Amino acid sequence: MPTNRRQFLQASFAVGASLLLSERAKASSESDLEEKVKRQRALYTLRLASPYPIYQSEFIPHMHIEFKSLVERFTNGKVYVDIHHNGVLGSGRELMAAVTRGQVEAILISVSNLSRAAPALDILNIPFWASANQAFLNLICSPQWQSMVIDPINQQGKLTVLIHHIVGARTLTSTKHFNRLINLPEKLEGVVLRVPASKVLHHFYNMTPANVVDVPWAKVAKMARTDHIDVMDPSVIGLFAGRDKLRHQIGHVSLIESVPDAWVTVANQKWLNNLSNKIKLEIQEAGLQTFRTHVAQFEQRQQRCKRALMALGAKIYHLNEDEKQDWQQRFGHHNAQWNDIKRELLGSTQAFQQLVDATQQRSSDN
Structure with a gap:
């Protein structure tokens, strides 16, 4: 390309870029x-x-x-x-x-x-009744x-x-350092599991063999990066949205669909x-x-986040029916170990059942 033409094009590009920046600054x-x-x-x-x-x-x-x-x-x-x-x-x-x-x-x-x-909102964190x-x-x-x-x-x-x-259900997600699939409860043996500030979630995860730690949301990415936690439980959207580039610290995402990450x-x-x-x-x-x-x-956003995590190397796993049943039978809302929490938050186990029934009934607003 002749020098004068190249210089002309370069000058044109420079002018175009300058005009674009000027328009953006004006807007x-x-x-x-x-x-x-x-x-x-x-x-x-x-x-x-x-x-x-x-x-x-x-x-x-x-x-x-x-x-x-x-x-x-x-x-x-x-x-x-x-x-x-x-x-x-x-x-x-x-x-x-x-x-x-x-x-x-x-x-x-x-x-x-x-x-x-x-506290009444914590009723959502009793697992396997409102996660879908x-x-x-x-x-x-x-x-x-x-x-x-x-x-x-x-x-x-x-x-x-x-x-x-609506953000989707919570997962069990390993960090890149830990990088193991958590598809069954026994896979949590000896694992350091980060849990948010929910008494009900603490109760749930303390029923598993995990070592439960309460870590503020802003510090989760750093704890994952420095290998201080092995597993966390946000939804797919929560994993993508996490502060301090949390999405770059994701290993295996196990879609256990325990509770809504509401x-x-x-x-x-x-x-x-x-x-x-x-x-x-x-x-x-x-x-x-x-x-x-x-x-x-919200469904479109969930799919975008899932694709973005996979593009960063995360592996997303859907539990099979046997694995789902194992989690639900051991920790599901029907177990008697949840009765005291139901009474504390709602007044009775019957009131909780009314909420369970509501999950099956579409209203005019949805």
Whole structure:
């Protein structure tokens, strides 16, 4: 290629790149200005804290942008949603403390990490009754769930559940260092198993031969990298979404489908109740509409995360029927060892059975 032509093309590419960057900077500046104007015009600010990055919404069902857009539209700009994403305000138990103390107005958190502030939610962590996506969807849309779990949480006066997030069932996943398949309970003999802050999950895993350790979510990737844990239990989405590039530390993913790795977006109830009834209802309606959008998309996100983990070298294993039966017979919700927990969280074993029945009943909302 003649020198002058090559120089011309290089100059053209440079100009094109410069124009593209200029357009992006202009768009970003306009967006920043628009957000500033919205914030100034709003009567209230809802700070939403999350461990997950906004820019991975194609994989992670956090629904932050959808919720922000709907809240601001439904309240006609009276409420501005200020998203603090990617763990800048912490994760797990840090976020639980922040929202209960009113340091932020809302958070996205797993049910397991929220269970100490809202113990009734921990009923989900009794294994092998609500782990399938459709069963979990049936349950959270049922009047039984509303009356037995959500209403008691509301009556505590601390938190209001705005959105349920369907993330798929928990797994038993080995780290790259450990790199063994956990398809049967005896494979946990002597294994260091990381468990989140859920009393019910601790009870479940302590029934196995594993060495159970409680590790905060933000530290799991480091513990996996440094060979301090062997196995963890997040869902496929949770493994992909984990902080500090957790997805690069995955060995074998065993889909035991024990319990739903459920997430919730919750609001500080005192802040919510200080709003006018109209605005409060508009925020709750925004949460409901966000949930409906989420329901139409969560299966796609699960599949994207599964493909992404496999592309990074993870091996995903589906249990056969004999293996499933082994887990369920030893640890399933029908076993008497769960009765005290059912009574503690719901008042009776009969109430728990009503929730089990709800998993089989589709509602008009799903």
